[in-house]
Amino acid sequence: MTTKKYPSWVCQDCGVKANTLTCIKKYGSKPKKLQFSVSTYHRGTCEVCGKEKMVTEPRDFFYPNFGLLEGKREKEKQKKLENTPTHMLTCRHAIGRSGNVYYMECRLLKKTKSGRAKIVLFGERNWKDKKKKRSIRYVEFHRLTKIDG
Numbered sequence: 001m002t003t004k005k006y007p008s009w010v011c012q013d014c015g016v017k018a019n020t021l022t023c024i025k026k027y028g029s030k031p032k033k034l035q036f037s038v039s040t041y042h043r044g045t046c047e048v049c050g051k052e053k054m055v056t057e058p059r060d061f062f063y064p065n066f067g068l069l070e071g072k073r074e075k076e077k078q079k080k081l082e083n084t085p086t087h088m089l090t091c092r093h094a095i096g097r098s099g100n101v102y103y104m105e106c107r108l109l110k111k112t113k114s115g116r117a118k119i120v121l122f123g124e125r126n127w128k129d130k131k132k133k134r135s136i137r138y139v140e141f142h143r144l145t146k147i148d149g
């Protein structure tokens with residue numbers, strides 16, 4: 001975790017979220033009070049999320065641990081990464097004697113003991129549907145082409 005200095009100004013979103021996470025971690029339950037009933041907000045930049053919003057002092061949220069919020073964001077980033085394809089899988093769709101080749105986006109997970117590739121396949125045959133479906137497959141490595149960038 002990064003060692004950033006404690007923020008002076010935070011938005012309500014970050015304050016309430018950090019307070020909730022802090023209480024769950026400390027006491028195992030949500031806070032009874034999310035924030036002070038009287039806070040003086042002014043327009044500024046939240047030092048936690050970096051957005052320009054109405055901000056107030058962290059005191060209004062009982063000085064929560066904003067680092068917990070960062071950990072949560074890291075997890076979300078990780079999740080996004082898991083949905084990013086790394087390879088194209090070459091597939092062959094046979095129609096009678098001829099067949100056509102098409103490609104599907106996938107993410108290489110690991111090499112199995114038997115030397116095959118364990119992948120997450122995005123979508124079904126039609127690449128336009130790639131957001132709809134994900135499935136785990138085991139394929140031969142020669143069918144995979146790395147996506148550049």
Ligand SMILES: [Zn+2]
Pocket residue numbers: 010011012013014015046047048049050051
């Ligand atoms: Zn914020």
